[in-house]
Amino acid sequence: NAGVMQNPRHLVRRRGQEARLRCSPMKGHSHVYWYRQLPEEGLKFMVYLQKENIIDESGMPKERFSAEFPKEGPSILRIQQVVRGDSAAYFCASSPYIENTDTQYFGPGTRLTVL
Amino acid sequence: AQRVTQPEKLLSVFKGAPVELKCNYSYSGSPELFWYVQYSRQRLQLLLRHISRESIKGFTADLNKGETSFHLKKPFAQEEDSAMYYCALSPMDSSYKLIFGSGTRLLVRP
Numbered sequence: 231n232a233g234v235m236q237n238p239r240h241l242v243r244r245r246g247q248e249a250r251l252r253c254s255p256m257k258g259h260s261h262v263y264w265y266r267q268l269p270e271e272g273l274k275f276m277v278y279l280q281k282e283n284i285i286d287e288s289g290m291p292k293e294r295f296s297a298e299f300p301k302e303g304p305s306i307l308r309i310q311q312v313v314r315g316d317s318a319a320y321f322c323a324s325s326p327y328i329e330n331t332d333t334q335y336f337g338p339g340t341r342l343t344v345l
Numbered sequence: 346a347q348r349v350t351q352p353e354k355l356l357s358v359f360k361g362a363p364v365e366l367k368c369n370y371s372y373s374g375s376p377e378l379f380w381y382v383q384y385s386r387q388r389l390q391l392l393l394r395h396i397s398r399e400s401i402k403g404f405t406a407d408l409n410k411g412e413t414s415f416h417l418k419k420p421f422a423q424e425e426d427s428a429m430y431y432c433a434l435s436p437m438d439s440s441y442k443l444i445f446g447s448g449t450r451l452l453v454r455p
Contacts, residue, residue: 233388263441272349272431272445273389286439321389325441334443336389 232256234324234337235304242343249309249316251340255324262305263334264297267319279305312344347372349434351446358422359454366417366449368406368432377435378408378415379443384428392417392430402426422453 235254243249255262260281265273266289276289279299290297294312299305309316319341323334348371358364370376380392393401395408395415406417415432432446 261441263443265443265445270354270447272351272433272447273443275442275444278441286442289442333391334441338388 234259234322234335236320236322236337236340238340239338240341240343242345243312244345245313246311249312249342249344251307251309251320251322251342252304253307253322253324253337254304255322256326256335259324259326259335261325261327262299263323263325264305264307265321265323267321267339269318273321276307309342312342314344317342317344347376347434347436347444349432349444349446351430351432351449353449354447355450355452357452357454360424361421364417364419364422364426364451364453366430366432366451368415368417368446370413370415370432370434372413372434372436374437375410376437377440378406379433379435380404380406380415380417381431381433381445382428383431389431422451424453424455427451427453 237252262279264276267273277297278286282301294310296308319339321339322337325334350369378395381389382392383389404419406415408415429448429450431448434444
């Protein structure tokens with residue numbers, strides 16, 4: 231099992247462009263979580279998705295950010311019209327099912343730099 | 346407010362010395378607490394969780410509800426323990442939502 235995959239590992243965008251971050255969960259996992267880590271801070275929860283459903287997006291900024299986890303293919307975190315404050319490391323995690331706080335397995339992260 | 350505080354950004358010890366990485370939390374209910382570790386060039390991974398009450402790689406952590414703490418301890422540090430350590434909390438009502446501290450970098454010197 232290759233583990234949670236994220237790509238790209240590094241992404242550079244200019245202000246106003248769109249950023250698309252992809253996450254492929256571990257085989258057999260149907261739950262995906264996205265976290266953001268700003269410099270010198272801990273990871274902060276953004277969104278929890280199951281296949282074709284957003285379960286909890288309470289940590290997502292209200293504007294410009296969206297996430298999906300389609301029936302086929304990876305989960306996508308989309309940031310429209312990026313600003314410098316979006317520069318951060320974005321981590322994806324997956325778990326097989328929700329039961330007694332099932333362990334989340336993390337990907338290597340995507341480091342987004344906005345110029 | 347739900348919060349996890351790790352007061353030390355960096356902890357430097359010599360090999361063989363005891364280690365204690367501090368973690369305090371703020372939560373009104375009974376949370377589940379975790380320690381995650383990230384070794385150099387590796388992914389964030391679960392080290393231990395309080396509900397398991399187990400020792401991993403010689404590390405233990407005891408939940409102290411009176412002091413709202415979950416400090417990570419090891420009696421004799423090894424060089425391979427050098428890593429970034431994150432304490433995390435999982436609320437009862439949304440157990441999937443991990444709330445992380447800002448992390449402590451442990452450096453074990455030879």
